[in-house]
Amino acid sequence: MELGYIVSGLFVGFVVGLTGVGGGSLMTPILIFGFGLSPLRAVGTDLLFAALTKIGGVWSHWHHHTIQWHIVGFLALGSIPSTLITLQILKTFQYHDQQLTYVINLILGIALILTALALSLKGWLINTIKANNSSKVVLIIRHLRSNQDFIMISTIVTGWVLGFIVTMSSIGAGALGSVALLYLYPNLYMNQLAATDIAHAVPLTIIAGLGHWHLGSVDTHILFNLLLGSLPGVFLGSRLSISIPDRAIQITLSTLLMLIGIKFIL
Template structure:
């Protein structure tokens, strides 16, 4: 079984290295459906797995000064309190005994479908907004991001929604955060979007993962095997990614996530 966990970590690491997304989206379903791990244990372990594997990204982006820290703070102002409240609810509900596996699985299904939709529809939605410029609803959306107070509030609310989703399912900090930032902060460069999203995802998943650990829903031995596979996998994937079209990989990944998300909800 340990070699299976090592292989799973290697596979997910390669996918993350190739596409930049897919860590929580792939790892949690693999643990639940592939290895029969209790859903809440899979989520708790995967949260710390995500925090550790992405931590190196913060350092690299910080050195290049492409992290927009004020936006990270605004997202965290919503996500961290929401995460702590969700963790409190889970501990009060006795989540560690497995009695709420259905809640976790359903949350995972919804998060996977939303994440895959964000991957598939990101460019299409942007085109729709540009084509419908002048429509009252589109004008209201554009006005939202032009007003600093409204944009700040929207960013905090976005962080709160992501915080709840990530704590329940370990999914959502990557693709959903990036899509929200693309809309709210259109003047940010692509690399700034990625860097800021990762800079927010690491502390969020770390807090959520440590909270899961406090209620006994992290398998530390499992985490070790996954990391031993994922760290070299990310290195391999980053080299393979330059040879495979990014659009193709993201489309394949999105289709897989939709299928798994539907399975979680059935």
């Protein structure tokens, strides 16, 4: 069984290194469908798995001064209270197994489908936001982005939504967060966007993961074995990503996540 967890960690780490996303989106379904963990236990274990695998990324981006800390702060103003409230909700309904399993599966399915759509539409969104034309959509986007109060409130609300979704499903901190930031802060370079998203995802997943650990829904033995596989997997995936077309990776991952999401809902 330990070998199975190590291989799963290797696979998910490889995908993360290859695409930059997909950690929670793939690991939680694998733990549920592949190893028979309860949804609550799978989510809790994956949250700490995600936090520990992303810490190195924050250190690297911090060293290169690409993290926009004021944006991280606005996101955290929403996500941290949301996470704490969601953990309290989970604690209240922790022993209502059937109802809680249904709710978590539903949120998992929705989060996976939204992640698949976010990956598919990210390229289109980039082109639309940066389009040099006067179409109605572009004009509305430009008008909203010129209002700093709108940007600040929207960032806090984005953090709130991410806090709830991530705590309930362990999914969304990467793909959903990056698409929201892309809309709200189109002048950021892509490395700044990724750095800011990761810098927010780490404390979010740590707080949510520790909350799940307090609830008893983290399996530390499984977590250790997943990390044994994921660390070399991330390295291998990042090396191979240079030789594989981004579009092919994007289509494959989006399709896979969409199918898994539909399975959770049905």
